[in-house]
Amino acid sequence: MQSILAVDDSASMRQMVAFTLKGAGYHVIEAADGQEAYEKAMTQSVDLVLTDQNMPRMDGVTLVKNLRALATYASTPILILTTESGEEVKSKGRAAGATGWLVKPFDPTKLLEVIRKVIR
């Protein structure tokens, strides 16, 4: 079973994403901010990271950067969530090494579609 690390400071969003992903057969690890996500990523293996940008303690782009610095996460698919006009997040995310982006709000089908495209 593949594992996905879902990072968002909003509990309702995390729950929705977890529910969607679990329903599709993925194992889901949740984190409420970049710091927690980073710590969890270091101790568990993860096949894909899905992260929001605006979070306390460590934001999404910084998380991406930090993960890419780890050998084990050098090529793990990482998706950043952005808002409609979030060009800056897209460019920062790309510079940090993210694999791609997904616009919020997304519907569950879209989420699964995108994930299937990148997860190995």
Add this chain to the structure above:
Amino acid sequence: MGEISNAGLQQDDFDLTQFYAVFFEEARENLANMESMLLDIDIARPTDEELNAIFRVAHSIKGGAATFGFGDVATLTHELETLLDRLRRHELSLRRGMVDLLLEAGDVVKAQLARYQGSTDQSPPTDVLIGRIRQMAAGQEAAAEPTQGARCLEVRIGPLKDGSAADGLVELFRDIPDLGTIEALDLGQFSAEGVRRFKVMTRSPDSELLELFSFHVAREQVQIADSGAAATAPQAGVAAQDPLAGARPAAPESDGYGFFVDPKTLPAQAAAAQPAAVEGDPARRSDARAKPAAGGLESTTLRVSVEKVDQLINLVGELVITQAMLTQQAKDLDAVKFSSLLGGITDLERSSRHLQETVMSIRMTPMSFVFNRFPRLIRDLAAKLGKELDLKMVGEATELDKGLIEKIIDPLTHLVRNSADHGIETPEKRLAAGKPAHGTITLSAAHQGGSILIQVSDDGQGLRRERIVHKARERGLPVRDDMTDPEVWALIWEPGFSTADEISDVSGRGVGMDVVRKNIAALNGTVELDSAEGYGTRVTVRLPLTLAIMDGMSIGVGGETYILPLSSVVESFQVTAGMVQTVGATGRVVKVREEFMPVIALDDVFRVPRQDGDRAPEIMMILEAEGKRVAALVHELLGQHQVVVKNLETNYRRVPDISGATILGDGRVALIVDTASLVKRARH
């Protein structure tokens, strides 16, 4: 967000309503945090952390609202997000009017959400509000740095073979304090000629910038130009036009997502990424190493529904009652023959008591839950009344049973309003009296024995004796010239009493203080006034720590056992001949020291059937409630102990003069007397 194809999913439909409750709770907390932060923020010097945190509130609520389909909330919070984004980037500076507007908007979002949760029908109109937010967001075309001298530049780097070298420039601005800000204008992609474009705001001269840039790219490849108004234009205005409309992202822009690299060539990512030192708060780095598995936000708290906790408390209560019965039954057993059984029962008694205390403590909530709503109230009152008000809070961590916490909010609110309205004087009056222009209202909470003491005090004008006496006389209340101050203050509790010159709509309709006292009495509590004219007033509320367990006095009436709340028992004595005198046709009174008190026979009140040969009741219990006393005639004084209070209304129905019930050790039910209603009945 509805129709979904069956791509191997366990449910045919994504029912997002199951997440609503979490979203509403989350939004509620977020809004409360935002309000708190806005009230605490230093308008002249807001920290980045505060601005970011407030931004995240709007962002988070917007994300959830959009995802779960609450369109009006999403629209409003989107506007707030835009304004807050500009604030956190220092493109706007914080002003008091902005804080007021944000507070107001927060209230509207709250109202919008309330509609979805079913508590109102009205959807608040938001057009005007949104207009004002947009105006505020467009208002200050600040030279982005908070102070003068910042220049707005367009920096072009290239031609480059590897565009990511230019990303090093972004690092510079992050690592070097006060260098300025940098923003990619081109989505991280090359232009056709291999050139990267950035917008830079800085107070540093070109030469310094070039020096720094040369760490990452060759000097000749850097072009710096003043960008002038063109660069700021994209941010202005209402419709958030995509400022990068000209740029073309490399990845296919299908609806709502995209990839920076061909997903099938993921390993290539490693080369493109910058090997960077771990970022994030440097102070936290060691923490991250030290407890890898701890997970910072893995809380040591749990969210539990109130129903579950109440159910748990109920069950534990039942357990305690059963255990008491067992103890009772075991009393008569041979101590030697049944020594291990008796030992077991003693252990059980200890464990049950411990369990009960622990479970009761689950419902204990800190007073900050109540106190935290007051900063906002004080702010609004100060504005409305034209006074300067300061709020101090002491002992917010003091805990009180959740059920009581909710019921204390209204009375406390009324007391605070009273202080603000009638207590604290206008700044002019205060200065004239040699006081500081701002008045202070202090909320404090502390434990004392088995009770909690909550005080609302102010340094205002205090209670004015003559005015109270005068008003009391006007209303025909009994007033003597030799009344002590506390006796005069006590007149305030009389229904219909109010000394407000005009009835301000903040308080003072004369429905206030007596209702406050009644509400507090309903919680088995007491309230007292203390004041020094010219110096201030203090109101002290004393409440039992919990409603579920009570100290009671068991009394025998006929063959029945009743419980009197210990807090309402003043004294008891044996009746002797001649003590009780008849008044009128059926009334009886007893004289205790210098006071005459009405007498009520509980066996009459509760119509306990008398058997032949029963003696008349001969024990007098002096009971006090709401400041008045009554003498109750009973047969026996059985003893004092803690009882678990069971709600009669939920188990049976409301019974007059009875406030609850409990189950005694022998399994019988004992009713708990509502002394306030008894007192009222006797003295009407």
